């Protein structure tokens with residue numbers, strides 16, 4: 001992601017995407033074009049693999065660019081960490097594009113912490129993330145900073161040189177167009193760039209948090225989880241294809257992720273190396289809805305990376321602190337007088353005893369922490385999806401819940417790219433993917449996957465009726 005990279009896409013205020021002399025009416029068309037040029041490249045993730053000279057130059061650690069030593073000392077029982085996070089929300093100059101609400105930010109933090117706590121099924125990492133409560137000058141903050149700038153919104157202009165918070169002490173997350181990717185990190189930490197001013201995690205604002213405007217199946221907040229995996233030193237599970245005999249020095253350097261020939265499409269197991277693919281791994285390209293886990297060795301590599309390459313970033317923390325609701329020390333779903341009593345007991349104490357009461361991570365429990373504690377007084381917010389089952393029994397859909405409502409996303413592999421042949425003519429719009437004019441719909445979906453994956457809406461119908469598609473002679 002060099003700042004001078006040529007042919008970087010630029011989104012105009014009206015949503016049109018310009019790349020060199022090409023013009024796309026939206027990002028979906030742009031991505032479909034990228035895929036037509038290179039089937040493996042849908043700009044899912046723009047994290048650059050390390051160059052050969054970077055691999056050669058490293059200082060030896062247990063989590064190098066070309067080797068991994070998953071020593072038990074890096075296991076999550078050996079102390080736990082909090083990583084302070086600052087989120088820079090970058091909109092275009094008018095603020096029309098790029099806005100991310102506080103609500104979406106808090107849903108993103110919850111999803112990130114659930115993934116790293118193993119709530120979704122993976123290995124608990126012992127790493128949690130908190131929006132920063134003090135800025136670099138020591139002043140109180142909510143950890144969110146908002147900027148409006150057309151160049152920065154389009155991921156250009158070296159914005160980090162102006163707005164980054166000390167990258168050795170904060171994880172700097174930026175939301176903007178992410179150069180047309182869903183997300184990327186600027187470099188792997190073991191390249192030696194961890195903590196430098198350009199050190200960053202960038203996520204397309206439309207796929208940030210839950211229920212973002214990009215829509216299903218990229219509306220559950222797992223793009224950030226994937227990119228933070230890179231930020232903590234993990235490769236893609238398909239890095240280096242099937243790899244070689246030494247699983248700690250080839251492929252993704254991780255021995256407990258099965259070898260994988262190519263990135264997963266949707267949620268399909270290709271079995272390209274003679275064993276099941278890690279379809280549900282956060283470091284794959286599966287649909288976000290199918291991602292659920294980091295493996296034990298991935299966890300050790302991330303913790304090794306934190307200790308070796310980001311030594312000033314992780315703040316030691318009590319492993320029992322994690323709750324969806326800061327201040328709810330006894331995890332009963334309420335911040336109340338019982339919690340206040342525990343806070344008073346921790347007053348003025350330093351070191352490990354301060355547990356979860358040191359809200360601003362300054363090493364002691366003081367008046368500042370009382371103020372922050374009372375901000376969360378009362379009932380804790382509940383995930384509106386926690387008690388909802390969305391399984392509709394149809395094996396051709398992926399069913400999940402976001403922000404309290406169910407999503408059913410059609411699988412292309414099940415019944416062809418356009419799903420069910422009984423869904424209706426593609427010369428009409430309808431609420432579910434699928435149509436009975438198979439060739440026409442495939443041609444349109446090559447240009448605009450939305451039509452077959454999410455909804456055959458009016459814009460898909462209009463394309464079918466436009467006369468521009470040879471496979472669509474008309475109804």
Ligand SMILES: [Zn+2]
Pocket residue numbers: 045046047226227230236
């Ligand atoms: Zn990636």
